[in-house]
Amino acid sequence: MRLFITGGGTAGHIYPAIAIAQEIEKIIDCEIFYVGISGLLEEKIAVREGYTFLGIESKPLILKPCVKAVKNIKAVLRGIKKSKKLIDKYKPDAVISTGGYVAGPICQAAKSRKVPVYIHESNAHYGITTRIIDRFSKITFYPFRDDYEKLKKKSNKVYGGIPIRADFLDRANEEENLVLSFGGSGGQKSINEAVAEIFNNEENLNYKWIHITGLDWKKEFGDAVSNIPDYAEVYEYRHDIYEIMKRAKVVIAGCGAQGLTEIAAMKKAAILIPKSYVKENHQYYNALKYKEAGAAEMITEDELNGEKLLNMTDDLIQDDTKRLIMSENIAQFFDPDSAKNIAKHIVGDLMEK
Secondary structure: OEEEEEOOOOHHHHHHHHHHHHHHHHHOOOEEEEEEEOOOHHHHHHHHOOOEEEEEOOOOOOOOOOHHHHHHHHHHHHHHHHHHHHHHHHOOOEEEEOOOOOHHHHHHHHHHOOOOEEEEOOOOOOOHHHHHHHOOOOEEEEOOHHHHHHOOOOOOEEEOOOOOOHHHOOOOOOOOOEEEEEOOOOOOHHHHHHHHHHHHHOOOOOOEEEEEOOOOOHHHHHHHOOOOOOOEEEEOOOOOHHHHHOOOOEEEEOOOHHHHHHHHHOOOEEEEOOOOOOHHHHHHHHHHHHHHOOOOEEOOOOOOOHHHHHHHHHHHHHOHHHHHHHHHHHHHHOOOOHHHHHHHHHHHHHHOO
8 A cells, every 4th residue: 555644834734744644554564755845844754764755845824915925826827726636646545634834735736646545634724725625535534523513514524623643642641840841943033022021020039930932033042132041941843852741840832733632641741832823713612622621721912911921831830730730631632532533544545445
């Protein structure tokens, strides 16, 4: 069996694809290629994980008329053309997508070549690309059990949870007096600004603080902080973020579904800060599920500043009971068999052909 997997732009799209691929390889002998945009994070991660990478072109779809929208559509069309050539050359038995605008061209090409498409969505609200592909996917795996009743098209839906890297599974909790903050693989401007304010104003804290700026914000964060205080460490990106997370008492994070699930897998008390500018405002709805379940605290970006973030962090660090309750409540958002079950459904469906 030969498969194409795709998903890109952020780690939240890439790692679920890798996790599903790895579980499929445990079930059946197969050859898997990763399709993405050359030079972006998906290529780096796919190659590191041992997959042959096939590059295509794509851009985000823009619904309002403008020059950029036309340019992006042309890029998508070029991506579809290249994707058809890849399908004709490698003849995959299926395409498996975990989202991001890169998925559009390869899945549209698969449809035109009558290659079955399977998609997984991590967010409570589907993005534009996922909504388009969902119209013709054989199975669309949705992330939260209580989403089913809200879905318009139910015939192709199967609960999938959110697959994460095995590195976050069954890890010994070595908690220490540490705060971890990050805004996703690319980073988040609002979190960086609030943490920079804290680092500039607080010379001493009675706990350690590790901050990950994200790939897009390293220089800006460095420019914003005059001197990194002794209690803090700053990194641009950490592939082994699980090693830091297992030590943290409190995690401050953006609200990409992948990062949230990783926090849930490690049962960490969290302060969640959803990005306000993402399409469909899906990060807000992701975070709201956790807040309403008593699994995390949430600050919207319009309320966020260094003083408020520090006060909430201090309160959570000092309140052992509150952290324990959050830890117990957040566990419900993690399904350890997610990748395995998705892989079984896909392989089973393909074997019925």
